[in-house]
Amino acid sequence: MGRKSFEQFGIEERCEISRRRQAGESIRQIAAALDRAPSSISRELKRNTGATGYQSVYAGEQARARRWQGSRLLRDAELQARVLEGLRRGWSPEQVSRRLAQQDLQISYESIYRFIAAQIARTNDFSWRLYLPRAKSKRGFRGRKGGSPAEHIQQRVSIEKRPKAAADRRQAGHWEADLMLFARYGQAILTLHERTSRLTAIVRQPSKAAAPVAQTLQALLAPLPPALRRSITFDNGTEFALHYTLHQPLGLQTYFCDPHSPWQKGGVENANGRLRRWLPRGTNVEDLSPDQLLQIAQIYNHTPRKCLGFKTPAEVFAKVLHFKCESTASSPRQRHSVRK
Structure with missing residues (x-):
């Protein structure tokens, strides 16, 4: 009866959950009708129920918003400007991150590094590396040897x-x-x-x-x-x-x-x-x-x-x-x- 791998709820399933929930069915009854695990139905209701109850359209919008995988710095133009301002001053991503944290703005330094790397990969514009203290497009250490007097x-x-x-x-x-x-x-x-x-x-x-x-x-x-x-x-x-x-x-x-x-x-x-x-x-x-x-x-x-x-x-x-x-x-x- 159980599924081998989890699949996201579709609009038809959400409409059925909404209809059965309004009819007063329990979580286990809804799960049996949709061939879903009771825990999946419970999680869906907990995450996507609004002020007026569980509505299929609202639930779908909430789920899509959580699945958005873009960089936070792309979504938040003001935060991006603050971060780039710090980088232009010669600060490292970690220094920018910690300084912004003192102003109640949370962004990890790894997110800043990934944002710069993503811009280089997306635009093929290596001038983005100049925002980093060492201006390297790839992170890592390259050693060298020499003579000694x-x-x-x-x-x-x-x-x-x-x-x-x-x-x-x-x-x-x-x-x-x-x-x-x-x-x-x-x-x-x-x-x-x-x-x-x-x-x-x-x-x-x-x-x-x-x-x-x-x-x-x-x-x-x-x-x-x-x-x-x-x-x-x-x-x-x-x-x-x-x-x-x-x-x-x-x-x-x-x-x-x-x-x-x-x-x-x-x-x-x-x-x-x-x-x-x-x-x-x-x-x-x-x-x-x-x-x-x-x-x-x-x-x-x-x-x-x-x-x-x-x-x-x-x-x-x-x-x-x-x-x-x-x-x-x-x-x-x-x-x-x-x-x-």
Whole structure:
């Protein structure tokens, strides 16, 4: 008697349910007459009964509305606009989702990712990927290998000897540094990243040479109180070969990742990936003014982060800086260097 697979109720069956229900028949009597399971009849009545009782036309409309499988962002133009506005600001789908949740607007970040992927598949317009922080049309990680000049760096100290306080991010003042390189030979931007607050500074470099990199690092960190310049971690690039010149003037320790292990300074690597949204590899750095770089740094440092409880790096660093310096006002040079 029972059906092997479930089938949706048709208009004829709904008319019969309505007629028999009005005649006072029980759920089991209706189920037997329609060769349906009593639970199916019960569920149909529970879901699709309106204020005036069970009506076949109204029940069909309710069922079709629930079966609509389109993206919520396509159905809700206002929510779509809010989401795209956040993505244009450089926020990740998760950051947009959590920020909207604070405003009582619920949309999961997976729904945002699926919406972008669906638009790319439907329109074959890959410009939709630019809404994502890494601007990738497919999600996933693509690693790469390279050589390492670690054995040629003087006074190199392995990351294994770095204090545990730096590794767990609980103590402020531990930094990471890296160079962002571009398609045009010799163009580079130095990235300096504080591990606790995720505050990031970016400064254009004249080249990959070690001397100007060391000078820039000293200029950025010198205005900070000693408690906020405890250590700095590098990869094994030759641009950091003069790291030891920072020891005495800044009073900080320098550490290096293991060869072929840039993930050991994951904070600045993550920052570089996010910054590529505004500084793709094909960028001509010579065309960027200091004000433009400052604006990019400001956008980055004022973007809420999940790891910070959806506070911004600028908010967290300001709190740390105030705690360390108490009422000491930051100088113009410091504000320019840290680029909050």
